[in-house]
Amino acid sequence: QVQLEESGGGLVQPGGSLRLSCAASGRTLSSLIMGWYRQAPGKQRELVAGIINVGSIYYADSVKGRFTISRDNARNTVYLQMNSLKPEDTAVYYCNAAWGPDVYWGQGTQVTVSS
Numbered sequence: 001q002v003q004l005e006e007s008g009g010g011l012v013q014p015g016g017s018l019r020l021s022c023a024a025s026g027r028t029l030s031s032l033i034m035g036w037y038r039q040a041p042g043k044q045r046e047l048v049a050g051i052i053n054v055g056s057i058y059y060a061d062s063v064k065g066r067f068t069i070s071r072d073n074a075r076n077t078v079y080l081q082m083n084s085l086k087p088e089d090t091a092v093y094y095c096n097a098a099w100g101p102d103v104y105w106g107q108g109t110q111v112t113v114s115s
Helices: none
Strands: 003-007 010-012 018-025 033-039 046-053 056-059 067-072 077-082 091-099 102-105 109-113
Touching: 003 091, 003 102, 018 033, 018 091, 018 109, 033 067, 033 077, 046 067, 046 077, 056 067
Parallel strands: 010 109
Antiparallel strands: 003 018, 018 077, 033 046, 033 091, 046 056, 067 077, 091 102, 091 109
16 A cells, blocks of 8 residues: 655746655655656546656656756656746646555645636
């Protein structure tokens, strides 16, 4: 069993930055495929960024060049640095971990981009 706890969400003005953190417990982070998803009101949950290792990273087209996913295996934590935030980035952001056929979710953290 893997437990995930997100933090770092909040209210930010357009053009601002936030860093989300996801602390994993129950299994070594290095063995997990990690990802960040988001879900805006009335929309489906979508994959924002995913990381297997430093050489295997995915970004949705809508966040390329603005968001950076990284992992610190020593701290069992994955991060999502979000820069140049736009109102359309407003959503609940969820941390996701996969190990074989098992998938785990965090409780989500709200990100609101508004002036």
